[in-house]
Amino acid sequence: MSNIREVARLAGVSVATVSRTLKSPERVLPETREKVNAAVEQAGYRPNLMAVQFRSRRTGNLVILVPKIANTFFARVISGAQQAAQASGYRLLLCDTQGREDIEQEFAALVYAHQADGVIQLRASDPFVSLPPGTDALPLVNACEVVKDAPYPTISLDNRAAARAMTEHLLSLGHHRIGIIKGPRSSPLTLDRVAGYEDALRHAGIAIDPGLICHGDFTLSAGYEGAGVMLGLAERPSALFCENDEMAIGALKRIKQMGLRVPEDISLVGFDDIPFAAYCDPPLTTISQPAEAFGQTAVEMLIARIENKPVAQQHVLLPFELTLRGSTAPVASERTPTPR
Secondary structure (H helix, E strand, C coil), rough: CCCCHHHHHHHCCCCCHHHHHHHHHHHHHHHHHHHHHHHHHHCCCCCCCCHHHHHCCCCEEEEEEEECCCCHHHHHHHHHHHHHHHHHEEEEEEECCCCCCCHHHHHHHHCCCCCCCEEEECCCCCCCCCCCCCCCCCCCEEECCCCCCCCCCCEEHHHHHHHHHHHHHHHHHCCCCCCECCCCCCCCCHHHHHHHHHHHHHEEEEEHHHHHHECCCCCCCCCCHHHHHHCCCCCCCEEEEEECCCHHHHHHHHHHHCCCCCCCCEECCCEEECHHHHHCCCCCCCEEEEEHHHHHHHHHHHHHCCCCCCCCCCEEECCCCEEECCCCCCCCCCCCCCCC
16 A cells, blocks of 8 residues: 555645645645545555544544435435535435434434534434434534524525416416325425415415315325326316426326326426426426535535534525426417417
8 A cells, every 4th residue: 555655746745735635625725636636546545544533533424314315306416415525525425214213313323423524414304303412513404305493504495486486387378277296294395385386376366276285295106196186176177286396207197198188188397307307298397406506505514514614604595497398388278279
């Protein structure tokens, strides 16, 4: 194994600079960091991590708690987090929790045991609640689905405003019977998106019809089953708003199986803008979220907390965009007849 002096020689810098790059990369110029990292790779140098951790009292490990790793949106969040962690000299420890508090708490305890430096939680739950009373606050950042009025940094989207914007788009096309397939009952995302949907209807003077609100769980099967319920109504909706793209894709399959066309017979919209949304037939109108930015921002805020640096904003609200594609059209009764 090569030593640190060999790395310094190959990079053309001092031993102290190599040490500083490995221990605190944020304190080194990017071009110097690149030279040192390249020299480390070329020399095959592996520092004594235990000694580094002992001196710095840091492990270089960040835990990210993911409710469902198979979810395409979370995969993009993880990608952004991984890139940001690697750029700052940290490692990302990924935990697929399936939304279970016991698993979240088990992995969050790695910070308490000095095996990790901080936690990113992607669900509205505090993973440190089970720590012994009197324990100092540990580095935690909550992203995507967040705890309201949390005492720690959060990164979220204005889901209520986004759902209202989507519902207003459907209203502008003449749709007055708009069905909605919700996410999990306890999810803050579900509550906010339903609230935005109801805000738009009330503003348009349309009464809320409980029969047009269907429970789901953000899965393909929930969209498939929910669409079946909606299309089985005596007076079916002319538009269907699914609270995420996976449910919308499931709904699209059910709609086609029932012999209906999108958007000619029913308009269909989703939420998230996962990669598959643009490749549906027809392509899906949806709300675009900056998924990678959730992960990147969460890592940057967590590292700032770990390294006792000021955080400019405790609660970050990321922007959304209404992405219009081929799955929406004016309601059939208001379309201009095609000339014969």
